[in-house]
Every structure is written in C-alpha cells, then in structure tokens.
Amino acid sequence: MTERERFRWVRGRTALATFALVTAVAAGGVWWSQGADRASAVDVAPKTSAVQDVKSPGKPSGSLPGVRDCGRGEPEIKPQVITLTCVDVGMVATAITWERYGSREAEGTGVVQVERASGAVADAGFPATFRLFAPETVPGGRAFTGLEVTYEGSTPLGDTTEMYNLA
Known part of the structure; x- marks a missing residue:
C-alpha cells in the first residue's frame, strides 16, 4: 500500500467515525430535549375523578363482571x-361503546x-378496539x-396491540 492509499484509508475511517459520533450526539440531544415533554405529560394527564361523571351508573349484577378502575x-x-x-394517568380509554358485553368477554x-404524546403540542386521541377478558371474583x-x-x-x-392488567 502506498503512502497516498494509506492516507485515503485513514481519512475515510476518520470521516466515518466522525459521522457516527455526530449522529449519536444528535440523537441523544433530541431524546434529552423531549424529556420536558415526557415529564409534563403527568401534570396535564386527565385525572380519573375528572371523568367519572361520564361513566355509566351500571352496578355489578350476578352474571356480568364489571371493571374496577385501577383495581380499586x-x-x-x-x-x-x-x-x-x-x-x-397519562393514558385513558374514553368514549367506549360496548358492542358485546358477556360473562366471559366484552368487546x-x-x-x-x-x-x-411524543412531542405533540396538544393532547392526542387514538381510535382503538377494547377486549375485556379473564373475569375473576374480586372484592366487591x-x-x-x-x-x-x-x-x-x-x-x-x-x-x-397492548395488554393491561386490571386487577
């Protein structure tokens, strides 16, 4: 390998290492700058008590299981x-309409x-389908x-798809 080829090879490796370092620093900076948004989500999250009035007044019956909010x-x-x-309380399922509500499962x-949500200026809503399952006897x-x-x-x-434990 001539001196000129060696110089190109070293220069190419240096350029590649510099690119990798700058990319890592930039990605870390973006993640770090969004830390305030992640932390403030807790402060502005809807409190469950604020939305309790939109819940249906349904009481548990002998055959149909209910849902305990946060297991309480x-x-x-x-x-x-x-x-x-x-x-x-950063994520809340709202405006739920039940198409099927049975003793073993509900949809x-x-x-x-x-x-x-992830850098958004305002709150975000995501349309979803909900499936309740695994009924058990609990206090109440x-x-x-x-x-x-x-x-x-x-x-x-x-x-x-996400799974949640409601117990």
Whole structure:
C-alpha cells in the first residue's frame, strides 16, 4: 500500500467515525430535549375523578363482571372510561361503546387519550378496539382482570396491540 492509499484509508475511517459520533450526539440531544415533554405529560394527564361523571351508573349484577378502575372500588358494568396507566394517568380509554358485553368477554370501541404524546403540542386521541377478558371474583363482586387494546391506525407507544392488567 502506498503512502497516498494509506492516507485515503485513514481519512475515510476518520470521516466515518466522525459521522457516527455526530449522529449519536444528535440523537441523544433530541431524546434529552423531549424529556420536558415526557415529564409534563403527568401534570396535564386527565385525572380519573375528572371523568367519572361520564361513566355509566351500571352496578355489578350476578352474571356480568364489571371493571374496577385501577383495581380499586366496586366493579362497574360497561364503563365508558377505563384508566390504562394508573401510575401517572397519562393514558385513558374514553368514549367506549360496548358492542358485546358477556360473562366471559366484552368487546367495544373508543378512543385512547394520551397527554402530550411524543412531542405533540396538544393532547392526542387514538381510535382503538377494547377486549375485556379473564373475569375473576374480586372484592366487591366479579370483575374482568385483563384488557387488550388494539389500535385502528397510529399508536401512542408504537405497538398495534397492548395488554393491561386490571386487577
């Protein structure tokens, strides 16, 4: 290898290493700059008590299991609102319409409300299908313990289907 070829080879490696370093720093900067948006989502998230008035007044019956919000309280039959992330209340299933509500499974459609979703200026809503399953006896009656959310288009977390434990 001549001196000239060696110089080109070293220069090419240096350019490649510089490109990789700049790309990593830029990606880290974007992630770091969005930290405030991720942190503020908790502050502006809809509080469950604020949306309680839109829930149906259904009480558990002997044959149909209900849903306990964040695993607390008495199970409610055919709720219109279900809190998905109980820690920060950043994701809430709202406007749920139940097409089928049985003793073993329930299916409905609605919207998952996400506060400040991935850099968005305003709150975001994602149309979804909801499936309740795995009814069990819990304090207060029978309640579904599992929830499957299937998004009909774009998704807040990147997955088309998400599973939640409602126990």
